[in-house]
Amino acid sequence: MAGSRDITATILPSAVDPASCELRVCLAGTWTLADGLGDLSAIESAAKSVPAQKRIDRLTFSCDELGEGDSSLICLIVKMATWARERNVKFDVAALPERVLKLYDLATTGTRYVAAEREERSAGIFYKIGRWAENSAGDFFKALDFLGETFVATGRFFRGKARMRWRDCLYFIQDAGLEALPIITLISFITGVILAFIGAMQLQRFGATIYVANGIALAMVREMGVVMAGVIMCGRTGAAYAAQIGSMQASEEISALRVLGVSPVEYLVLPRLLALSLMLPLLTIYADAIGIAGGLFVTGTMGITVDQFWTQVMATLNVRHLASGLIKSVFFGWLVAWSGCYRGMRAGKSALDVGSAATSAAVLGMVLLCIADGIFAVVYNALNF
Amino acid sequence: METPVAVENLTMAYGETVVMRDLSFCVSPGEIFVIVGGSGCGKSTLMRHLIGLQSPKAGTVKLLGESLNEASPEKINALLRRVGVMYQGGALWSSMTLLENVMLPLEEYTDLSAKERRELARYKLSLVGLAGTEDYYPSEISGGMIKRASLARALALDPEILFFDEPGAGLDPLSAKRLDDLTKSIRDSLGTAIVIVTHELDSIFAVADRAIFLDIATKTAGAIGKPRELLENPPNAAVYEFLTRAGSKK
Structure with a gap:
C-alpha cells in the first residue's frame, strides 16, 4: 500500500537576519518504504531559487499534516541534516514530532567509528604483484615453521616424550583405515577397469590382449594404487583434519591446550600424521589388489582365463615393484595429513575460515602429492628401482 | 492493532x-x-x-x-x-560486511534500489550507534558491536x-547497560x-x-x-x- 506522502520546500525571508533566508520544509501524509526512500530534489530546487545576494541560514520544518512515517521518513531527515551540515545551514528540528525527533537523535548522536581501511581496488598492478609476493613468501615461511614444529614433535615422539593420546591415534587409524575401505574399493575397482580397457584397445591390434594383465599389475602397484588412494584420502581425510583443527582454532580450544602447556602439534597433529602414514600403505596394498581384480573382470570378458591372467601378473610383479609403491605411500600419507593439519592450524577464527581451510587443505595436499610423485619418479629412474 | x-x-x-x-x-x-x-x-x-x-x-x-x-x-x-530477531551470538553472516548484512533483508523484501537500500542500511546502523562501521566484517568487530549490528539487521524491515x-x-556491564538503553x-x-x-x-x-x-x-x-x-x-x-x-x- 502506497502512502500519500508529500514534501514541499519553500524559501521564506529570515526573521532574524534580512540578508539571509529560511528554507521551510513541509512534510505531510503517510510515509512508507513502499514509495521508496525519497530524495532531496525538492530542497535542492528550492535552494536554487534563492536570490543571488542572499544565503540560506536555517532549515526548518512544518509538520502539521504529517501522519505516520516509517524509516523512509527518518532516513530522509537524516539525509537533509547531512545536506544542511555540508552547506553550513542551521538544522532546526524543533518542529518535528517527538517520535521522529527521538529517532533522529538516536541516529545522529553516539560514537562515530573510524571506517575500515580497505586495500584500494584500483591499486596498481605492481602493488598487487608485490602484495602477492609478500603474502606468498609469508605463507612459505609459516609452512616451514610448522614443518619444523612437526619434526620436533616427531622427534619427541620417537624418544617417547610426546604428550599424545593413543586413543585419539587409534580413532584416527580406524577412521582413515577401515572406514575408508568402501570408497577405496569403488575407486580402485573402476581405475582397474579403465586401465584394462585402455590397454586392451591398443594391445588387441597386435593380438597381444594377454599382456593387459602385465600392464595393469605394473601400473596399479607402482603408480595408480598409491596415487588414487592418496587423492581419495586427501579429499576425504586431509580436508576433514583441516576442518576439525580449524574449528578448534575458532573456538579457542587450541589456545586452551597451549595455555595448559600441552603442545597442540603433539596432541592434535601427531596422532593424525601417524595414523595416515600407517594407514595409507595398507590402503595402497588393498587398492592394488582391488584394481587388479577390476582388470581381471574386464579381461575375463575378452576371453582370458583367471589362470592366464594370474600367471602374467605373477611373472611381472616382484618385491621391488611392491616396495616402490609402498615407500611412496608412507610419504604421501604423511603429506596429506600434514597439509590438512597445517591448514587447520593456520585457519582464522570465523566459521567461514574453517571452510576455506578444508578446501585449501585438499588443494595443497593434492599439489604436494603430485610434486612428490614426480620427484619419486625421477629418483626411482635414476636408481633403476 | x-x-x-x-x-x-x-x-x-x-x-x-x-x-x-x-x-x-x-x-x-x-x-x-x-x-x-x-x-x-x-x-x-x-x-x-x-x-x-x-x-x-x-x-x-x-x-x-x-x-x-x-x-x-x-x-x-x-x-x-x-518480526525482527536478534540472536544470542549475533548470527551475522560472516562473508558479508555489516552494511551487506543489514541490506540483505531489504533486498529480499522491498523494491528499493541498490542505492536506497545502502542508504537505509547505513541509517539503521547509525540508529544502533554503529555509524562508520559499514565496511567491517563481523570477524573484525567486538562482541558488543556484533549485538548492535544484529539489532540493526533485525530492525531493517521496520518490524x-x-x-x-x-x-x-x-x-x-556498561555495554549491557547501553544495549538496555538502546x-x-x-x-x-x-x-x-x-x-x-x-x-x-x-x-x-x-x-x-x-x-x-x-x-x-x-x-x-x-x-x-x-x-x-x-x-x-x-x-x-x-x-x-x-x-x-x-x-x-x-
Whole structure:
C-alpha cells in the first residue's frame, strides 16, 4: 500500500537576519518504504531559487499534516541534516514530532567509528604483484615453521616424550583405515577397469590382449594404487583434519591446550600424521589388489582365463615393484595429513575460515602429492628401482 | 492493532520430555516483555516457539493475531517479515560486511534500489550507534558491536515485534547497560513490542514492563507481572529466590 506522502520546500525571508533566508520544509501524509526512500530534489530546487545576494541560514520544518512515517521518513531527515551540515545551514528540528525527533537523535548522536581501511581496488598492478609476493613468501615461511614444529614433535615422539593420546591415534587409524575401505574399493575397482580397457584397445591390434594383465599389475602397484588412494584420502581425510583443527582454532580450544602447556602439534597433529602414514600403505596394498581384480573382470570378458591372467601378473610383479609403491605411500600419507593439519592450524577464527581451510587443505595436499610423485619418479629412474 | 504475541496453554516438549506446560500470556503493542528463568528452564525454547522455529506439543501461539499452528507456510513467512530477531551470538553472516548484512533483508523484501537500500542500511546502523562501521566484517568487530549490528539487521524491515535472545550475554556491564538503553529508546521511538529472553537481573529491572518467570522445578510459569511488584510481593519462594539472590549482591 502506497502512502500519500508529500514534501514541499519553500524559501521564506529570515526573521532574524534580512540578508539571509529560511528554507521551510513541509512534510505531510503517510510515509512508507513502499514509495521508496525519497530524495532531496525538492530542497535542492528550492535552494536554487534563492536570490543571488542572499544565503540560506536555517532549515526548518512544518509538520502539521504529517501522519505516520516509517524509516523512509527518518532516513530522509537524516539525509537533509547531512545536506544542511555540508552547506553550513542551521538544522532546526524543533518542529518535528517527538517520535521522529527521538529517532533522529538516536541516529545522529553516539560514537562515530573510524571506517575500515580497505586495500584500494584500483591499486596498481605492481602493488598487487608485490602484495602477492609478500603474502606468498609469508605463507612459505609459516609452512616451514610448522614443518619444523612437526619434526620436533616427531622427534619427541620417537624418544617417547610426546604428550599424545593413543586413543585419539587409534580413532584416527580406524577412521582413515577401515572406514575408508568402501570408497577405496569403488575407486580402485573402476581405475582397474579403465586401465584394462585402455590397454586392451591398443594391445588387441597386435593380438597381444594377454599382456593387459602385465600392464595393469605394473601400473596399479607402482603408480595408480598409491596415487588414487592418496587423492581419495586427501579429499576425504586431509580436508576433514583441516576442518576439525580449524574449528578448534575458532573456538579457542587450541589456545586452551597451549595455555595448559600441552603442545597442540603433539596432541592434535601427531596422532593424525601417524595414523595416515600407517594407514595409507595398507590402503595402497588393498587398492592394488582391488584394481587388479577390476582388470581381471574386464579381461575375463575378452576371453582370458583367471589362470592366464594370474600367471602374467605373477611373472611381472616382484618385491621391488611392491616396495616402490609402498615407500611412496608412507610419504604421501604423511603429506596429506600434514597439509590438512597445517591448514587447520593456520585457519582464522570465523566459521567461514574453517571452510576455506578444508578446501585449501585438499588443494595443497593434492599439489604436494603430485610434486612428490614426480620427484619419486625421477629418483626411482635414476636408481633403476 | 493486533496483539503482537498471544500464547494460550502452551506446552513445550522435546520428544516425550516436557520442558514447560500450560504457559499463557500476551504481549501488548509497545511493551517490553521479558522471559526470565534459570539456565536450562526453556527460555530459549519458548522463544523458538514464539517465532515458529519449533511447534508446540499442545496449546497455541498467536503472532500478530495469526495462529502459527494453523497458518500456511506462506502466511508464516509473511508474518515473520514483520518480526525482527536478534540472536544470542549475533548470527551475522560472516562473508558479508555489516552494511551487506543489514541490506540483505531489504533486498529480499522491498523494491528499493541498490542505492536506497545502502542508504537505509547505513541509517539503521547509525540508529544502533554503529555509524562508520559499514565496511567491517563481523570477524573484525567486538562482541558488543556484533549485538548492535544484529539489532540493526533485525530492525531493517521496520518490524512490529522484536525478539532478543540473551542480549546481555558476553557483554561487559556498561555495554549491557547501553544495549538496555538502546532497547528502551527503540521501543519509545518506534513503538515496537519487544520480547527479551534473559537471566540478567539488572537488565530485567532496567527495561522490563512485565516479565514471565519460568520455574524449572514445577515446569510452569512461576509468575507474570511487573518485576518491581514481583520483587516486593513475590508470589512464591522460587521467584523470591531468583529475584533477590543475585539482586542482593548489589
